[in-house]
Amino acid sequence: MEIEQLHQFLKVAEFGNFTRAAEVLAISQPALSRSIARLEDELGQPLFERQTRKVTLTDAGQLLLSRAHRIVALVEDTKAEISDDGESGRIRLGAIPTIAPFYLPEMLSPFAESFPKAQLTVQEDTTDNLLRRCQQGEIDLAILALPISAKHLEIESLFEEELLLVLPVDHPLVEKKQIKLTDVEPFPFVLLDEAHCLSDNIVTFCRHRSFNPISVERTSQLATVQELVSLKHGVSMIPAMAKKLDASNRRVYRSLHGTKPTRQIAMIWNPYRFQCKLLDRFKQHIRDFSKTMNANR
Secondary structure, X not given: OOHHHHHHHHHHHHHOOHHHHHHHHOOOHHHHHHHXXXXXXXXXXXXXXXXXXXXXXXXXXXXXXXXXXXXXXXXXXXXXXXXXOOOOEEEEEEEOOOOHHHHHHHHHHHHHHHOOOEEEEEEEOOHHHHHHHHHOOOOOEEEEEOOOOOOOOEEEEEEEEXXXXXXXXXXXXXXXXXXXXXXXXXXXXXXXXXXXXXXXHHHHHHHOOOOOOOEEEEEOOHHHHHHHHHOOOOEEEEEHHHHHOOOOOOEEEEOOOOOOOEEEEEEEEOOOOOOOXXXXXXXXXXXXXXXXXXXXX
């Protein structure tokens, strides 16, 4: 039994599909199938029930799944601990789509300059997927928005960010000096789809103030939300970090008067995995950067 086989087995189990797993692993499907078949021959049991378009784990596969996660994690942690010099190594960072393009480039650049031997990979995904991948050791650290429900993960709050009202440039509310939430109530909203926690932040804020926003459209990209607002499909609320990078003159951002909608940004990691010196330094860099960013607002 080889570690690479266990990596491959875990990917097939994750996707329930040999073709998709082979694409992610960057190998051919026949090569992946032969590798899994050799593993099954060695164990004397089938690990997957093969169906037309998907595969499911057998009882033996379920047993191997829990053990394989632990074996792979132990091997990776051992390698990391032996070579832990605090300067080199790999950090696998995850972030949700409403944070990654706006926060990471400015944060990662100075760290890369200070630690040129470090290998940083970024994986953008939804909150639920990042939590699962962090628990399973597929990523080392994730930056996302609270609240989250996660077992066996360390959560550290970084900063609070305002959500700004975004309007078409000729919207009637643009001329108001102070826009209250009640002023927004008659207008339809454009929101991200339910997989994104930003929509939950917005809806929860409104409902706590006896206002249920009417969503006329949902999309998977924040940039699409901004464009739909520009095209007068509705209004929305956008993180301040996204507004900072928006150079368009086709929409206007306003801060709501009174209690403002916000979201809390946090980083999470698995404290039961080996924490190398480089990862500790990276976490401290994130803390320092977040403090500086808040101070400059």
